[in-house]
Amino acid sequence: MSKQASAPIRDMTSGSPSRLILGFAVPMLMGLLFQQFYSMVDTIIVGKFLGVNDLAAVGSTAAINFMVNGFVIGVCTGFAIPVAQRFGAQDYKDMRRFAANAGWLAFFFAVVMTAAVCLLTRKILVWMQTPSNIIDGAYNYIFYIFLGIPATFLYNILAGIIRSLGDSKTPVYFLVFSSILNIFLDLFFIVTVKTGVAGAAYATVISQAASGFLCLFYMKKRFSILHLQPGEARISRNHMLILCKMGIPMGLQYSITAIGSVVIQTAINSLGSVAVASVTAGQKIGMFFCCPFDALGGTMATYSGQNVGAGKIDRIWQGVKSATLIGAVYSVLAFAALFSLGGVIPLLFVDADETVVIHQAHMFLTFNSMFYIPLTVVNVWRFTIQGMGYSFLAIAAGVCEMVGRAFVGFVLVPILGYVIICFASPIAWIMADLFLIPAFFYCMKRMKKLLNLS
Numbered sequence: 001m002s003k004q005a006s007a008p009i010r011d012m013t014s015g016s017p018s019r020l021i022l023g024f025a026v027p028m029l030m031g032l033l034f035q036q037f038y039s040m041v042d043t044i045i046v047g048k049f050l051g052v053n054d055l056a057a058v059g060s061t062a063a064i065n066f067m068v069n070g071f072v073i074g075v076c077t078g079f080a081i082p083v084a085q086r087f088g089a090q091d092y093k094d095m096r097r098f099a100a101n102a103g104w105l106a107f108f109f110a111v112v113m114t115a116a117v118c119l120l121t122r123k124i125l126v127w128m129q130t131p132s133n134i135i136d137g138a139y140n141y142i143f144y145i146f147l148g149i150p151a152t153f154l155y156n157i158l159a160g161i162i163r164s165l166g167d168s169k170t171p172v173y174f175l176v177f178s179s180i181l182n183i184f185l186d187l188f189f190i191v192t193v194k195t196g197v198a199g200a201a202y203a204t205v206i207s208q209a210a211s212g213f214l215c216l217f218y219m220k221k222r223f224s225i226l227h228l229q230p231g232e233a234r235i236s237r238n239h240m241l242i243l244c245k246m247g248i249p250m251g252l253q254y255s256i257t258a259i260g261s262v263v264i265q266t267a268i269n270s271l272g273s274v275a276v277a278s279v280t281a282g283q284k285i286g287m288f289f290c291c292p293f294d295a296l297g298g299t300m301a302t303y304s305g306q307n308v309g310a311g312k313i314d315r316i317w318q319g320v321k322s323a324t325l326i327g328a329v330y331s332v333l334a335f336a337a338l339f340s341l342g343g344v345i346p347l348l349f350v351d352a353d354e355t356v357v358i359h360q361a362h363m364f365l366t367f368n369s370m371f372y373i374p375l376t377v378v379n380v381w382r383f384t385i386q387g388m389g390y391s392f393l394a395i396a397a398g399v400c401e402m403v404g405r406a407f408v409g410f411v412l413v414p415i416l417g418y419v420i421i422c423f424a425s426p427i428a429w430i431m432a433d434l435f436l437i438p439a440f441f442y443c444m445k446r447m448k449k450l451l452n453l454s
Contacts, residue, residue: 165223
C-alpha cells in the first residue's frame, strides 16, 4: 500500500473484529477523555474562581451547546462515511472527490450556522427560562462558543476523514495538545486577564482551531492518498447529494436528541440555580465516564462503513456483538465507580459547604450510571446503522430520545421535581433501543439483499 499513503492506515475488513474495534477505539477514547478533561477543567476553574452562579451559567448552556455543536459533529461524522466506504472499496479517486466536496459543504454550513445561531442566542436563553441571576453569564459564554463554529467544523471534518482511513491515533495527539493549551488559556483569560466566563469560551475556541489546523497540516504532509489530482476538487452535485444524505440526518439526529435535552434544561432552570449547578457538575463527570461509549460508536461507524464498501456484511454483526459486550463490561465497572465515588468527585467543582449541590450531583450520577448498558446499545447499534448508510433510521432513534426527555421535562418534572431529572436520559436511551434493535436487523437484511448475499 505504499502508493496509497505515507501515514498509518487501518483496514478493518479483515482480522479479529474485537481486536480491531479495541485497537481503533482506544486511541479515540484517549482523545475523547482529553476533550472531556479540558471541558471539566473549564468547569472546575469557573466553579472555583468565579463561583456557583457562574458555574450554573456555563452549565445552563450545555443543552443548546449540544444541539448546535452536536449537529456539527454529526454532519462531519456523516460526511466521513462515504470516504470510509470508498476506501473499503479501494476506489481512491472517488474517495478524494468525496473528501473535497465534504470540505466545500463544511465551509458552507459553517458560515450559515455561525450567522444564524449567533443572532438567536439571547432569545433561546430567554425561551429556556434561564434564571435572571445567571442569564448574562450564560450569554457571554455561549455566544463566543458559537462564534467558534467554523473551528469546530474544521477539526471535526478533518479528523473524521483521517479516522475514515483507519487512523484513529493522530487526531488524539492533536486533541491532547489542544487540551493542554485550553487549560493554560483558561487560567490566562479567567485568572490573569479576568474576562469572566467568556474567557472559558475564548480558550475553547482557540484550542479547537489549533487542533483543526494541525489536522490540516498533517493530512497535507503525510497522507499522499488524499492528495487531490486535477479535477478532483471540483464541486460535484452527485457527491454533495450523497454526502448530505449521510451527514444531514446524522447532524439532525444529534440536534433532535438535543431538543429533548433543551426541554430538560428548561425544566432544570425552573428549579433554580442550585439545581442547575448540581446537574452541571453531574453531567461533566458523567460525560467523562461516557467517553468509552462515544469511542465505541465512532469506531463502529468506520468499521461498518469499510465493511459495507468491501461487501462483508456478516462481519458487521460480529463487530456489533463484540462492541456491545465490551461496552456492557465497562458499564458495570463505571456504575461501581460512580456509586462509590459520586459523592466525592463533585468537590472538584464546588466547595465542601455546597452540600445540596454535592448530594444532588451524586444522585444524578448514580441513577444515570445504572443504565449504561442501554447507552452502550444506543451508541454501538446506531452508529453501525449510520455506517451502513441508513442515516434516516438514526434520526428516528433521535426522535425516540427526544420524546422520552420531553415527556420527563413537560410532564414529570413539575410533579416529581429534581429526582426525575436523574432518570430523563435513561428513559430516552431505553426508548431509542426499542427502535434501534429491530432497525439494525432490518438494515442487515436489506444490505444482504442488495448484495445478493441472502
